[in-house]
Amino acid sequence: MLRTIRAFWHDQRGVALVLVAIMLPAIIGFSLLVIDMSRANNLHNDLQKGADAFALAGAAELDGNPDAIIRSDRAIANLVDNTYKFSSAGPIQTLTNAGITRRYLRSLPPNDTDAIRVQDVITDEVAGAAEAEFVEVTVDPTGFSAIFPASFLTGNTGDNAFNIRATAVAGFAGVVVCDMTPLFICNPFEDLGVPLHQVVSDQNFYRKGIKLVQGGGTGSWGPGNFGFLRPTDDHGYGAAELADDIAQADTPECINSRGVNLRTGGPQPAVRDAINVRFDIYGGQMHSNDPLIPPAPNVRKGYKYKNSKNPNACNMDPVTNTTELTQFRQMTQDTSYTGRIGNGMWDYEGYMAANGFTTSDMAGFVDANGSAYSNANPPSRYDLYKYEIAHGLVDDASLGGETGVAACHASPSTDPERRLIYGAIVNCLEHAGDLNGQSGAPIPAVGFASFFLTEPVDQARTNGDIMAEIVDIDGEQGRGTMVGFAKDNVQLYR
Incomplete structure (x- = not known):
């Protein structure tokens, strides 16, 4: 009996299967996290490209003329649309001007990390159109559904879904000759x-x-x-x-x-x-x-x-x-x-x-x-x-x-x-x-x-x-x- 127990103790055949069985949930969970991170990053990248494109299209019209904001809105509405993937709305969606909000700015804070100040924002877009030098475009919150079952860990059924946002600020720095x-x-x-x-x-x-x-x-x-x-x-x-x-x-x-x-x-x-x-x-x-x-x-x-x-x-x-x-x-x-x-x-x-x-x-x-x-x-x-x-x-x-x-x-x-x-x-x-x-x-x-x-x-x-x-x-x-x-x-x- 002692010899049998000793032999079993030193016998390592099949131990990998045991270890894999123990680690399998962690391996699968980590793989799902990697996939979710990649999908979420791709969605954010698509939304950011859309925000950048809308902001650049609008900023090109901010030339200091009284109808600058009218033309900027027209450019945002008609010149740009972008597709994005991996949102909870479906495999491929189109981002149009209906999916964004914009505001026009006369100035920016001195540091990029500072939030936009009240004095930066143009509230009267008719009278202040000639002052507009920048446009801020924010993509409306876009839903993302994760594969990783976070709700199993927290008990909250909403933990598998969250929103992704993107914001861009572009400006017209003038005509250069x-x-x-x-x-x-x-x-x-x-x-x-x-x-x-x-x-x-x-x-x-x-x-x-x-x-x-x-x-x-x-x-x-x-x-x-x-x-x-x-x-x-x-x-x-x-x-x-x-x-x-x-x-x-x-x-x-x-x-x-x-x-x-x-x-x-x-x-x-x-x-x-x-x-x-x-x-x-x-x-x-x-x-x-x-x-x-x-x-x-x-x-x-x-x-x-x-x-x-x-x-x-x-x-x-x-x-x-x-x-x-x-x-x-x-x-x-x-x-x-x-x-x-x-x-x-x-x-x-x-x-x-x-x-x-x-x-x-x-x-x-x-x-x-x-x-x-x-x-x-x-x-x-x-x-x-x-x-x-x-x-x-x-x-x-x-x-x-x-x-x-x-x-x-x-x-x-x-x-x-x-x-x-x-x-x-x-x-x-x-x-x-x-x-x-x-x-x-x-x-x-x-x-x-x-x-x-x-x-x-x-x-x-x-x-x-x-x-x-x-x-x-x-x-x-x-x-x-x-x-x-x-x-x-x-x-x-x-």
Whole structure:
């Protein structure tokens, strides 16, 4: 008997089965916990992605305009939906705007771990829409049923189910542009008392001529004035540096619409020279052998040689007799605005005659209805400029012998947009107190616009003003040509 007991004591066969039988509930329970954790994590991940997407879609519309919240709600409702798995509602569900709550914020606490404060929340979404910089999206509690039978341990039948939530905060950090002309332009429509984007939507904004007059000291800034931008930390941004950056259309840093740094002051002759390089005119510090400042591929400008016996393309003067040599004609004033805006009408037929363009030359140049252009139905001068380039008319001589071919600079640009300048549009009347040299506070830009230079800046002919045509503006009201130029800067903050 003792031998049998001793043998049984030392016999280990089948012990694994015993141990497994003892540990099996724990193994199964741990496996179920792992599966539940994985399912719950996947559900939370899906819900968080949905919250992030809704917040980003809404934040992209918070541009400071009075209808920003209306557009943000529309984007949340129509642009985004996400699927999620493993909820108690079924295997695959769709998260739409009906499954979230949102609130708009004017600010955020200084620390990410701090809760949203009362002063951060916009309670009046009509009056406070322009203040909205952030949107907080919270996914409604979503049920999750665990496989692990926790109720067996606690005795509470509800322990197997709980809710999962997700929250995201996104904000519109402004429109960001890089490599632009360092100019700002006083909103030419500010005195109408309506936001710029509304003017763009309701008026024939594009194709209008605009006379940009350089602003001076405090109190002389109004619709249509222009000034300059400077780098954020460079309060000694000099005239020579500014002129180089204008000539190259290259700001020293990217610019954010939330605040542009201004460089105001009196007229800058160097700026005239910097703009005129696009017309193959070089003076001051601008040199015709500089590859960084080439002229545009079409520089027709109504100039003649100073010495016809010894013609020199780098030594020309503007003409006053425009029957044989002519630039793009100026538009007549639109009396609807107190700013310096043209009404879209200009002497198209005179331009055609002076430059010898025939009906055959312009056969493909018609309006949207297929009708030929005329003085009663003039085209955009920017469109005509591009048509001349695309149809080989640049080297056609005018009645006075001028062509649009650059001859002073050895290597003209092939990019038609070389005759465009870009400017940040600011409300100068609203921020008159900040237009003070290089020391004023940053001013928000209500938009960015591109302008086609219709003729050189000349003291005798244009009084030193910039004569241009409005081509495009950034944002949803634009024509789309600035999509790659101005980029909305939207980001997640929480």
